[in-house]
Amino acid sequence: MKTPDGKACRYYYADYFRGKNTQECRLIQANPASAAWKPALCHACPVPEILLANACPHLVLRARVGKSFFGLLQRVQVEAACRETRVAVPQPKIGCGKCHTLEHQ
DSSP: OBOTTSOBOTTEEEEOGGGOOEEEEHHHHTOTTSOOOOGGGGGGOSHHHHHHHOOOTTEEEEEEEEEETTTTEEEEEEEEEETTTTEEOSOTTTOOSSSSOOOOO
16 A cells, blocks of 8 residues: 555555545554654655565564654664574665575576
């Protein structure tokens, strides 16, 4: 589904059917330690770019709303892990580098 910023994200959900006005980020909602999500956070969210760059089925994302720069700005902070190799992924756009090896021909 397209976010308010116009990017496609599988974790964003909106429902306006029959007078409903529901918007939510299901990735942030799944993290009870996160602050509340609001649609303005979609503008700088890295999750749609990560999903576009890395389609590995073993990549697991965890996001939360965190404060940055003296606590004035809120940003979406993402942590990634590989379910196959059970390691943290420091660069989620690239992946862990162990699941899918490049085959040279």
